[in-house]
Amino acid sequence: MTTTTVDPVVALSGVTRDFGSGPVVRDLDLDVRRGEFLALLGPSGCGKTTLLRMIAGYLEPTAGELRINGVDASRTPVRRRNIGMVFQSYALFPHMTVAGNVGFGLTMRKVGRGERERRVREALELVGLGHLADRRPAQLSGGQQQRVALARAVVLRPDVLLLDEPLSNLDAQLRVQLRDELARVQRETGLTTVLVTHDQEEALAVADRIVLLHGGRIAQEGTPREVFERPRTRFVAEFLGYRNVLELPGRGEVAIRPEHVRVHAATCPESASDTSAEVLTGTMRSATYRGTFSTATALVALGGGQVELHGVTAGPEPAPGDPVRVELPAAAIVPLHPDQEDPR
Ligand SMILES: Nc1ncnc2c1ncn2[C@@H]1O[C@H](COP(=O)(O)OP(=O)(O)O)[C@@H](O)[C@H]1O
Ligand SMILES: [Mg+2]
Structure with a gap:
């Protein structure tokens, strides 16, 4: 050569x-x-x-x-x-x-x-x-x-x-x-x-x-x-810590990091700052205190079923069982493509 x-x-x-x-x-x-x-x-x-x-x-x-x-x-x-x-x-x-x-x-x-x-x-x-x-x-x-x-x-x-x-x-x-x-x-x-x-x-x-x-x-x-x-x-999303992978109506399969998902008590007034956010409603599951913030798990209604979402609390922390509003800022929502098929 x-x-x-x-x-x-x-x-x-x-x-x-x-x-x-x-x-x-x-x-x-x-x-x-x-x-x-x-x-x-x-x-x-x-x-x-x-x-x-x-x-x-x-x-x-x-x-x-x-x-x-x-x-x-x-x-x-x-x-x-x-x-x-x-x-x-x-x-x-x-x-x-x-x-x-x-x-x-x-x-x-x-x-x-x-x-x-x-x-x-x-x-x-x-x-x-x-x-x-x-x-x-x-x-x-x-x-x-x-x-x-x-x-x-x-x-x-x-x-x-x-x-x-x-x-x-x-x-x-x-x-x-x-x-x-x-x-x-x-x-x-x-x-x-x-x-x-x-x-x-x-x-x-x-x-x-x-x-x-x-x-x-x-x-x-x-x-x-x-x-x-x-x-x-x-696969890539989950490997990199995107804990939430879900089917969003009109958007297909998407991923979002838990630190971008905001879980509010349903009684809290809606913020007008992010009008493009996807807003879902559901029920508080649990919260974990992490010092500078609290992580939260909520069960939301989606596509005729229920999905568990991981986020952070924003404002007063809802108690387990409380109704919540879960906001997914549009800029943090990542559209996913199908995994290449694994021939093994
Ligand atoms: N010398 C070998 N003989 C047989 N299987 C091997 C050998 N070296 C690696 N493998 C297999 O190949 C795969 C990839 O291994 P490896 O390259 O060491 O992965 P990683 O470094 O990403 O952990 C594993 O399933 C491992 O068991
Ligand atoms: Mg190795």
């Missing part, structure tokens, strides 16, 4: 992977653009790791084409691909120092000592660990070990940096801290990065673009804002 297209960095076309009991990645087309921070998001088992391992070269696709920098890489082994990888487990060499771990890949690539030491120092500075170069992994916290793993990947100046749930082993506070650091490191290095995560908040916070997987296929892709504010299908 003489094709030398430089963009995109990774191009998957019709990629399928089957372990013998049906495809777990299915006929997938995906480009990873140069310099972007892409998040592969989806529930456990949707094929994220399988996809990442094919890009890294640990797994061959059953069918389809995989190009890296325009060159067919489907049969190129891991060591011949210029890929940096960080896993959930830090996987550091315990007998080596931090600097030794970070420099190991450069030694393998026969990078001379002077350049190696300089690049290791730079990579450790980048992740804020310049002062710990001589420690061993066992002397570091989990967060520090994961920073070493990141430095070890970044130091290779990989064509693409692949991160498989790198923050999942860390406690909540550290996870947020390291997440922000990941975003900074990506910005400063400009490395093309693919982050695999099942955590929507993580994906929203760091990614330029989100690809949401469902059953080995792309359910939706777009900027964090596009995906979060305009989920196309029921």
